[in-house]
Amino acid sequence: MIRKATVSAIALIATLASATADDATQIQWWHGMGGKNQEVINEISKRFNAAQSACALTPVSKGTYEEALASGIAAFRSGEQPNILQVFDAGAATIMNAPGATIPAEDLIKNAGYDFDREAFINGVRYFYADADGKFVGMPFNSSAPIMYTNTEAFEKAGVAPPETWEEFEEIAPKLKEAGYIPMTASQLTWMFFENFFSRNNIQMATNGNGYDSVEGTEINATDPNLVMMFEKLKEWHDEGLFGFYGAGWSDNQAPFEQNKVAMWIGSSGSFGGLQQTAEMPFSATFLPYWDGIEGAGTNSFIGGAALYAMAGHDEAQDKCTADFFQFLTSPDVQVFWHEETGYVPITNAAYEQAKAEGWYEQKPVAEVGIQQLSLPGGEWSKGYRLGFYPQIRSVEEREFNRIFSGETSVQDAFETIKEEGDALLARFAKTSG
Amino acid sequence: MAEISDTSVIGGRFRRKPRAAAAPAEPAKRVQFDRPLLPWVFLAPQLLVVAIFFYWPSVQAVTSSFYIEDPFGFGATFVGLENYADALTSSEYHRVARFTAIFTVAVTALSLGLGLLLAVKADAVIRGASSYKTLLIAVYAIAPPVAGLIGMMFFDMHIGPFVTAASWVGWDMQVGIDYFDTAFAMIAVAVWKQIPYNFIFFLSGLQSVPVPVREAAVIDCRSGWRRFRTVTLPLLAPTAFFLLIINITYALFDTFGIIDVMLKDKPANNPVTLVYKVYNDGFRGNDIGGSSAQSVILMAVVFALTLVQFRFLEKRIHYS
Numbered sequence: 001m002i003r004k005a006t007v008s009a010i011a012l013i014a015t016l017a018s019a020t021a022d023d024a025t026q027i028q029w030w031h032g033m034g035g036k037n038q039e040v041i042n043e044i045s046k047r048f049n050a051a052q053s054a055c056a057l058t059p060v061s062k063g064t065y066e067e068a069l070a071s072g073i074a075a076f077r078s079g080e081q082p083n084i085l086q087v088f089d090a091g092a093a094t095i096m097n098a099p100g101a102t103i104p105a106e107d108l109i110k111n112a113g114y115d116f117d118r119e120a121f122i123n124g125v126r127y128f129y130a131d132a133d134g135k136f137v138g139m140p141f142n143s144s145a146p147i148m149y150t151n152t153e154a155f156e157k158a159g160v161a162p163p164e165t166w167e168e169f170e171e172i173a174p175k176l177k178e179a180g181y182i183p184m185t186a187s188q189l190t191w192m193f194f195e196n197f198f199s200r201n202n203i204q205m206a207t208n209g210n211g212y213d214s215v216e217g218t219e220i221n222a223t224d225p226n227l228v229m230m231f232e233k234l235k236e237w238h239d240e241g242l243f244g245f246y247g248a249g250w251s252d253n254q255a256p257f258e259q260n261k262v263a264m265w266i267g268s269s270g271s272f273g274g275l276q277q278t279a280e281m282p283f284s285a286t287f288l289p290y291w292d293g294i295e296g297a298g299t300n301s302f303i304g305g306a307a308l309y310a311m312a313g314h315d316e317a318q319d320k321c322t323a324d325f326f327q328f329l330t331s332p333d334v335q336v337f338w339h340e341e342t343g344y345v346p347i348t349n350a351a352y353e354q355a356k357a358e359g360w361y362e363q364k365p366v367a368e369v370g371i372q373q374l375s376l377p378g379g380e381w382s383k384g385y386r387l388g389f390y391p392q393i394r395s396v397e398e399r400e401f402n403r404i405f406s407g408e409t410s411v412q413d414a415f416e417t418i419k420e421e422g423d424a425l426l427a428r429f430a431k432t433s434g
Numbered sequence: 435m436a437e438i439s440d441t442s443v444i445g446g447r448f449r450r451k452p453r454a455a456a457a458p459a460e461p462a463k464r465v466q467f468d469r470p471l472l473p474w475v476f477l478a479p480q481l482l483v484v485a486i487f488f489y490w491p492s493v494q495a496v497t498s499s500f501y502i503e504d505p506f507g508f509g510a511t512f513v514g515l516e517n518y519a520d521a522l523t524s525s526e527y528h529r530v531a532r533f534t535a536i537f538t539v540a541v542t543a544l545s546l547g548l549g550l551l552l553a554v555k556a557d558a559v560i561r562g563a564s565s566y567k568t569l570l571i572a573v574y575a576i577a578p579p580v581a582g583l584i585g586m587m588f589f590d591m592h593i594g595p596f597v598t599a600a601s602w603v604g605w606d607m608q609v610g611i612d613y614f615d616t617a618f619a620m621i622a623v624a625v626w627k628q629i630p631y632n633f634i635f636f637l638s639g640l641q642s643v644p645v646p647v648r649e650a651a652v653i654d655c656r657s658g659w660r661r662f663r664t665v666t667l668p669l670l671a672p673t674a675f676f677l678l679i680i681n682i683t684y685a686l687f688d689t690f691g692i693i694d695v696m697l698k699d700k701p702a703n704n705p706v707t708l709v710y711k712v713y714n715d716g717f718r719g720n721d722i723g724g725s726s727a728q729s730v731i732l733m734a735v736v737f738a739l740t741l742v743q744f745r746f747l748e749k750r751i752h753y754s
Contacts, residue, residue, distance in 0.1 A: 098506040247610035248700035392719035402703035
């Protein structure tokens with residue numbers, strides 16, 4: 001904490017000092033990242049400030065994703081909003097259903113006199129942060145995919161290959177257990193086994209076209225029989241010692257994998273940068289498995305991570321600077337730098353090509369898994385979802401998932417509760433915009 | 435006998451006595467401030483703080499609780515008491531309220547009890563008394579989130595020594611997954627953090643019991659426990675009453691830092707208190723109306739609780 005505060009204070013002083021010297025337009029960027037990712041964000045801002053003299057950008061970490069969104073909202077209500085706010089995937093509906101709060105990224109960039117080519121972005125990010133007409137509202141930034149990291153030693157010992165489907169997992173998991181490993185753990189089940197269960201298996205997640213068409217009467221498809229089956233299986237695997245579950249905290253489930261106790265860990269493609277430093281054994285990665293038995297399964301996963309939103313209510317000079325920064329951020333060089341340092345996927349085709357050309361994926365094949373999974377053929381239901389109060393619905397899911405694994409509830413009851421409470425929250429959200 | 439009838443006879447006169455005594459006291463007070471505005475000037479800073487940080491937000495909370503509002507403040511729909519109805523009928527809210535009651539009772543009782551026990555024992559220590567007391571009080575200097583962090587390390591599933599210790603007696607402790615285990619850990623940390631506060635007050639309370647009273651008690655009664663119960667405890671009652679209110683408020687509100695840190699940002703199925711739910715729904719869920727209604731309910735409960743305590747409990751306490 002102290003180190004974080006010091007770093008941002010120094011960054012602030014540095015930018016202020018350089019700015020007052022040349023009278024540049026000041027803009028602020030609030031985000032919810034810490035650790036390695038925050039260092040890279042500071043570095044990108046420094047490069048932007050060095051590359052031009054008209055604008056001076058100050059990045060400020062507001063803690064977690066949720067805290068960044070809450071701070072942004074509170075600041076907007078009191079007229080103190082930053083120029084750029086990072087909002088995570090689950091909060092997308094919150095900010096996109098408040099059109100007066102933001103300037104759509106596409107409009108902002110065009111107003112500043114730049115061209116905007118939607119086709120320049122990779123397939124997987126085009127839909128999630130765009131409105132119904134395909135106009136980019138949010139500027140995709142740190143985009144990730146849920147992928148499965150594999151412990152190379154464990155698989156060698158057990159003499160098996162990483163699974164592509166859950167059917168294959170069922171075959172090989174007992175062998176990994178015999179070899180002395182917990183076969184699998186996963187962080188943030190809401191993202192891995194709920195949202196992306198729908199995308200990878202191409203199943204509808206919510207009515208009204210996954211929530212894109214309207215907020216009125218949207219209902220969540222939480223009692224889908226296949227989804228319930230997935231969790232019946234997870235519970236069964238958990239009871240047989242094939243799946244380790246250590247609560248809703250992200251790192252509690254990642255730690256045993258880093259300590260070489262687990263054979264497979266489902267995490268984020270954005271975990272790669274950190275995992276290289278923390279894992280005690282060689283590892284690789286593959287796609288998040290799907291069910292071969294489900295018709296049409298194996299589609300791409302939803303884009304995860306967060307996007308940047310240009311907040312409304314600033315003068316033209318500042319908006320121009322924000323647009324300049326968005327242009328800078330999507331340039332292949334910056335994208336490749338961000339991708340290689342953090343493991344988040346490059347969001348433009350040009351950046352992906354450049355990383356390939358540089359031979360990055362020959363050095364680090366794991367780094368390509370996320371973008372490959374996002375580039376898989378899409379299905380009707382793998383483009384995205386837009387659900388209001390979704391952070392709260394996630395809390396309900398987290399609560400019920402924990403109760404499943406602690407034996408406090410049955411899988412069927414848990415999902416009926418999620419549906420009931422989820423629908424009530426969606427109905428409440430519809431009233432806020434009404 | 436004579437005494438009893440005596441008091442009942444003078445009862446009527448006795449009741450009038452305070453009024454009679456108050457009458458001459460009033461001008462005496464006025465003498466201290468010859469300008470009527472002066473006391474207000476002295477009170478102003480405190481009143482201003484209370485107005486800005488309590489009354490103004492309270493009014494805002496009450497107003498917001500009647501609306502369903504979009505987070506960014508573009509539109510609000512008046513819904514009357516719907517937010518209250520939603521909160522009070524939700525099974526999740528009942529679950530949280532039940533846990534809050536249990537948590538508050540457990541934390542208050544245990545931290546008061548242990549604080550008192552340690553104070554009595556520390557009061558009797560002669561050799562090394564000050565270092566003993568300092569060690570006990572030191573914990574008070576720890577901020578709640580830090581206490582939560584320390585507690586979380588002790589109860590960590592992978593590395594926690596308490597978890598290892600629990601496994602010796604066959605308790606597979608899973609803080610963060612198992613509802614009961616998490617509740618246990620939370621109460622333990624919250625109590626640990628509050629003991630020094632109670633300890634300080636009880637100790638100074640004990641030390642203000644006059645020596646002649648103690649000596650007289652020793653002559654009258656040989657049983658230490660009985661002496662404590664009949665002499666020391668009544669004399670400690672004002673301190674205990676004050677601490678009771680403070681501890682209830684602590685358990686209800688100030689444990690937030692501990693809980694927030696121990697849950698690591700993910701409440702999931704873990705027990706949370708009402709104030710944590712207010713925060714979670716308001717700041718993470720961005721549901722301002724619902725969160726405001728819950729905070730108004732909480733405010734009403736605390737207000738009622740404090741009123742009850744003052745009306746019924748304080749009557750039985752004698753301030754010397």
